[in-house]
Structure formats: C-alpha cells, structure tokens
Amino acid sequence: MEERKEILRVEDLHKSYGTNKVLQGISLNIKQGQTKVIIGPSGTGKSTLLTCVNYLNPPDKGRIWLEGEEIIYSEREINKIRQKKGFVFQQFNLFNHLTALGNVMVGLTEVLKKKKKEAREKAMYELERVGMADCAEQYPAELSGGQQQRVGIARALAMDPLLIMFDEPTSALDPELMGEVLDNMTKLALEGMTLLVVTHEMGFARAVADDIIFMENGRIVEEGPPEKLIMNPEKKRTIEFLQKITQLYGED
C-alpha cells in the first residue's frame, strides 16, 4: 500500500486537573483516510484527549502536528486550526436557536465567510449526505437524538475538515437510534474521511476501525488493528476490559 499522508500527530500529551493526572503522555498519529477508535473505561481521559487535541482544553505539555505542521497555540491561529478538525459531541450540542439547515450553515457564513447562497447549497448537500435534508427547516427540539446527531455530523462535514473527531457520539442515544448514526459514520469511513472516534461500540470498532487504541488512566495500554486487539490482545488489562464490555453490550 502506498504511504499515506499523516493528518494528525500527537506526542507526549499531558493534562492535569489539580492533582488529577488525566493524560500522562499520550502519543498517536493518524493517516489520511484512517479510522482510529479509542476505547477504555470511563474517566480514563478519552474525551479529554479529543478536547486537548482541539485546544478547547489546552494541554499542559506535549506537541501536536496537523498535516506535518506543528501547532503553536495562539488565540489567532487556533481558530484556523479548529476549522480543519470537525468535532461531533456526545450531547450533540446543536445550536438550539437555529434550524438544522442553520446549524450547518452558520460555520460556513461566520467562519469561512461564504456567501449565503453558496452556504445554503453546501449545507443542503451535507444534510442530504446524512439523510436529513427533509428536516432542514426543523429546530433541534423537534428532532430525535439520532436525527440531531446526524445534523451534528453534517455540521462537521460542511467545514470540509481534514479529520472528524467523535466524542462518544452514540452514548446519549437510545439503542434503536444508534444505528442511524453509526451507519453514517461507517459510510464516511468508507468514503475515505479520516476519523478519530471515542466509543464503546465494539461492533463499529471491529467493522470500521483500522486501529483500535485501548486507553486507561491517561495512558495508551495497547494499540493495534481490530483482529489483533480484539481477538488476540497482549495486555492483561485489555483482556479484562474487553470481557467486561462484551458482558455489557453483548457479542455482535
């Protein structure tokens, strides 16, 4: 296989809240078109890792590269960098006062400074991609959780990001609504979008991930392709965690 371009590289990332060391030296990289899934127990720093990578939560220590260029944190530069990294939230975080269409458009008009007409066309295209074009004029309060999250994905896609980070995108959803979100994520992965996903959905991880990262206590315990990490893990903690999560969510 040809060598693919590196999209994101993280080296030795540290983050503490008071004496609580949430991240203790995380390093990872993700290449164009790859899907990496981060799994691990709650309170392990998975979500913190994503917010640190986006400087929504600036790391205490560590270096981050985007497309081979190191990110030097500054108020001015950071907005440009965030534009290139889509973020999909556990609680959707759709803008409550805007319609589905408005949610997808607002980044195009206010951040990328596109003309209204152009922004509307792009936004409709992205809503169609996630099967939400029919709900374009509806407000978040009128949509189901699954529909809201699909709009959240369209909102991230509209910015034409280099990669999209998902922070437990289905954890706040009823089981019957998870499918529509996971299906859309799978579609994106197959289309070649670069994805970094924190999730407990092992079915998705197994089917879609190029690599699975098992994280615990702010450290990466083990990383590898699904065949290896799920079927044949090396570390004792990985085995224990996988057993626990299989008991909870069942084999699929």
Added chain:
Amino acid sequence: MELITYWISILPELGNGVINTLIMTFLAVSMSAVLAVILAMGRMYGPRIISTLCKWYIEFFRGTPLLAQLFIIYYGLPSWGLNFSSFTSAVLAFGLNSGAYVAEYLRGAVQSIDKGQMTAGLAMGMTKFTAIRKIILPQALRFVIPPWSNDVIYTLKYTSIAFLVGAQELMSKAKIIASFNFRFIDTFVFVAIIYLILVLLLTLFFNWLERKLKIPGFEIKN
C-alpha cells in the same frame, strides 16, 4: 358624569405629558438595552479589569436610590461642568440605572445556556466574539424577554419622578393641572388610569414579541 367631563377637559394637556413620558421611556429603555448587553458581556467574558469595572458599575447603580442618581446627574454634575437639561438628566438616570438591572437578568439568561453551545461554536473555529454574537446572545435575549418586560414597565412608571427635576412629563403636567384646578384626587386618579393603560399596552406588545420570536425549545415553561 361631571368627573368624566373634567377628565376630558384636561386630556389634551395631559396628552402632551403622555407623549413626553413615552419618549423618555423609549430613550431610557433603548439606552438600558445597549448598556445591559455591554455590561453583561463585559462582566462575563471580558478581561479581569473590564469584568471588575462592569461589576462595580452594576453594584453602584443597583445599590443606590434612583432618585439620588437623578439628583446627582441634574444637580451634581454641573459642578463638574456637565450641564444636562432636566429631560436629558432623567433619560440618563433611568437608562443608566435600568441597564444595571437588565445586565443582571441577561447574565442569568446566559448562565442558563448549556456550556456545550459555546464549546460547539469554538470547536468549529468561531472566535469567542462571533460565538457570543451568533450563538449565545440570540438565545439569551429570548430568555430575557419576560424579566426585561418587567423592567421596561418599571421604567415607564419611574419616569413619573422626573417631575422632581422639572422634566415635562405626564406626572409634572398632572401636578400643574391639579394645583391649578384644586382637584388633586380627581386628577391623580385619572393619571393612574392613564399609566395603567400604558402598562397594559406594553404588556400586549411584549406578549406579541414573545410569540413572534418563539422557537421550538424556547417556550417559557409554566
């Protein structure tokens, strides 16, 4: 019947006062609204020095009597070389004072908005300023309509103390007419009725505004 005839006879002159009262209220409320947004945003999102100044401003104007503020502006400021007419003084006092209260209502409204709204804005590359302008304020302003309408009603009624510095509004007209005719109760009852009608009209306006700006998910819960 005689009373009604009296009321009708004084109405044209009171009418002038009503117009002045409405202009005074409108100017004070507009000033208060702009000031409130600046104060609330400055207090919550500004650098420490701005935030502290906004807080002091709010504490001062909420913590001292409105009448004292009006007298300081009208009688006190001229000694610093700042001369305002009685009408302008009244608008300034009511606007500056109400701004402090509305700023606090607005702060409450902003704090009731989920933190994820700001995070989502920043995450897509908005500056904090854009996120406040496009995401936070449009939501907060909807939540602030009910307490704000309260404050507008207060301001309308408080303009009646402007007669104490000689501004020509409804109450000062009433006082002149009442003294001239020696009919105090008859006159002030009528004035009270006029204020009541004005307040009811304002209430209708705010109900309409709330309906017009209604968005699913922003209904005021009963």
